[in-house]
Amino acid sequence: MALTMTDDTVDHRKLAVGYFNAAWDLIDLESRTPEQCRDLLGLALASRQHWIEAGGTDQNLAVSDWQVAYAASLGGFGNLALSFAQAAVDRAEAAAAPTWMKASVHEGLARAYAAVGDRAAYQHEADITRDLLAQVDDKDDRELVASQLESIPVPS
Numbered sequence: 001m002a003l004t005m006t007d008d009t010v011d012h013r014k015l016a017v018g019y020f021n022a023a024w025d026l027i028d029l030e031s032r033t034p035e036q037c038r039d040l041l042g043l044a045l046a047s048r049q050h051w052i053e054a055g056g057t058d059q060n061l062a063v064s065d066w067q068v069a070y071a072a073s074l075g076g077f078g079n080l081a082l083s084f085a086q087a088a089v090d091r092a093e094a095a096a097a098p099t100w101m102k103a104s105v106h107e108g109l110a111r112a113y114a115a116v117g118d119r120a121a122y123q124h125e126a127d128i129t130r131d132l133l134a135q136v137d138d139k140d141d142r143e144l145v146a147s148q149l150e151s152i153p154v155p156s
Helices: 012-027 034-053 058-075 078-094 099-115 119-133 139-150
Strands: none
Touching: 012 034, 012 058, 034 058, 058 078, 058 099, 078 099, 099 119, 099 139, 119 139
């Protein structure tokens, strides 16, 4: 159920982008305190909610679900990460998203499986990500997703 705001002056798209970028700033840190991990998750969830309020596309919401999963993975909230990562994959597949985005959401699912310590599922999703990346023409998109995949601590 989406909670809608009645104030027509609220620019939900602008807020969604702002919260997304603020979350990304915390993702980019080399390490985060527990408080920063909670803030990161809150920012990612706020961005997602504002995309809903803005009438965001399935691709916008797939990226939002991916970022929530990423934040949850970094914060040690593995089950939450799995839920949102799977939602991101499902949305991207249903929306016929571009290949780079499909690679990205599978990277997110690999990260979530790593967060819960499921090495086999992590490896399966990492392999899917690599297969999709081989089909991505844009070098920058390919390198970004590949670097994110390589940053995942492989579960033992």
